[in-house]
Amino acid sequence: MRSRTPDRLCAEAVDVARTVTLEAAGPQSVGEHLGVAAEGDRVVTHFFACTEPAYRGWRWATTLTRASRAKNVTIDETVLLPGSDAVLAPEWVPWSERLRPGDMGPGDLLPTEADDLRLEPGWTGDDEPPAGEPGADVEDGADMVVPSVATIGSIAGQLGMGRPRVLSRYGLHAAADRWDEQFGPKTPMAQAAPANCVSCGFLVPIAGSLSQAFGLCANEFSPADGRLVSLGYGCGGHSEAAVMPRPPQPAPMVLDELHDTDPLSLHPGQAADGTDGAAAADGGDPSGDGGAGSGDTGTPGEAGQDRS
Numbered sequence: 138m139r140s141r142t143p144d145r146l147c148a149e150a151v152d153v154a155r156t157v158t159l160e161a162a163g164p165q166s167v168g169e170h171l172g173v174a175a176e177g178d179r180v181v182t183h184f185f186a187c188t189e190p191a192y193r194g195w196r197w198a199t200t201l202t203r204a205s206r207a208k209n210v211t212i213d214e215t216v217l218l219p220g221s222d223a224v225l226a227p228e229w230v231p232w233s234e235r236l237r238p239g240d241m242g243p244g245d246l247l248p249t250e251a252d253d254l255r256l257e258p259g260w261t262g263d264d265e266p267p268a269g270e271p272g273a274d275v276e277d278g279a280d281m282v283v284p285s286v287a288t289i290g291s292i293a294g295q296l297g298m299g300r301p302r303v304l305s306r307y308g309l310h311a312a313a314d315r316w317d318e319q320f321g322p323k324t325p326m327a328q329a330a331p332a333n334c335v336s337c338g339f340l341v342p343i344a345g346s347l348s349q350a351f352g353l354c355a356n357e358f359s360p361a362d363g364r365l366v367s368l369g370y371g372c373g374g375h376s377e378a379a380v381m382p383r384p385p386q387p388a389p390m391v392l393d394e395l396h397d398t399d400p401l402s403l404h405p406g407q408a409a410d411g412t413d414g415a416a417a418a419d420g421g422d423p424s425g426d427g428g429a430g431s432g433d434t435g436t437p438g439e440a441g442q443d444r445s
Contacts, residue, residue: 147181147201148173150210154183154199161215162197171196179203180213187217194223255308259300309346316351320361322369330371331378338376
């Protein structure tokens with residue numbers, strides 16, 4: 138049983154403990170004496186403060202002991218131990234528990250344990266005896282053709298059974314919960330969506346039992362493009378959310394080519410055939426005399442004098 142009272146000779150040997158600690162750690166790392174602690178019969182540990190900046194709260198521990206009925210104190214060991222307020226590294230966690238999605242890179246290998254709960258043994262046909270050999274499940278006198286192992290294996294491969302291990306129910310539910318959390322009906326995107334993926338034309342169906350709850354998104358503008366989405370998920374890119382109306386087509390131009398139309402002048406003072414409009418109004422007289430008579434050559438005043 139460990140003694141609660143430190144041995145007197147070992148407890149009084151502070152100088153011996155300091156000398157040993159200085160030799161082990163160096164004078165720049167050893168501080169004041171902090172106390173002693175009894176480790177057992179005639180076994181005492183002396184504590185000294187550690188002055189290293191990187192080891193705040195740590196302390197040097199030098200253990201002294203002596204033989205029964207001996208007065209000479211001997212050195213046991215010197216170690217660096219953390220104190221009550223020491224800065225400690227986080228508890229070590231195995232790599233399999235530290236791994237997070239996205240940590241794997243090109244060339245990395247991720248081994249799986251033999252008893253991984255996410256997997257269960259599959260059917261490969263190796264444990265099935267060939268037809269006709271002892272152990273084969275063939276009834277005596279039955280008129281039936283037993284397929285060969287190769288034939289069964291090819292069909293099993295098409296069904297996804299020709300693998301050493303397949304997903305267990307636990308692994309299947311864990312994957313479904315993970316996908317449902319990222320692209321499920323409770324996400325903010327799905328809550329604001331006009332409709333669910335179950336009625337979207339961009340949903341690609343998948344095979345297996347997961348087809349009852351998930352599908353593959355094929356909308357390049359959706360945030361879930363190329364991802365497995367829950368049938369209850371939704372986004373603004375739903376195929377039937379807002380169908381754009383077809384733009385109206387203008388009516389074709391109608392030209393009346395069956396009836397004659399009057400020419401229309403394009404500019405004021407110009408006829409449709411390009412001649413001067415004023416000349417046409419004067420009867421085509423190029424002299425510009427207009428409609429004046431041949432005897433009327435004087436001014437209006439002179440004409441009045443002649444009538445008088």
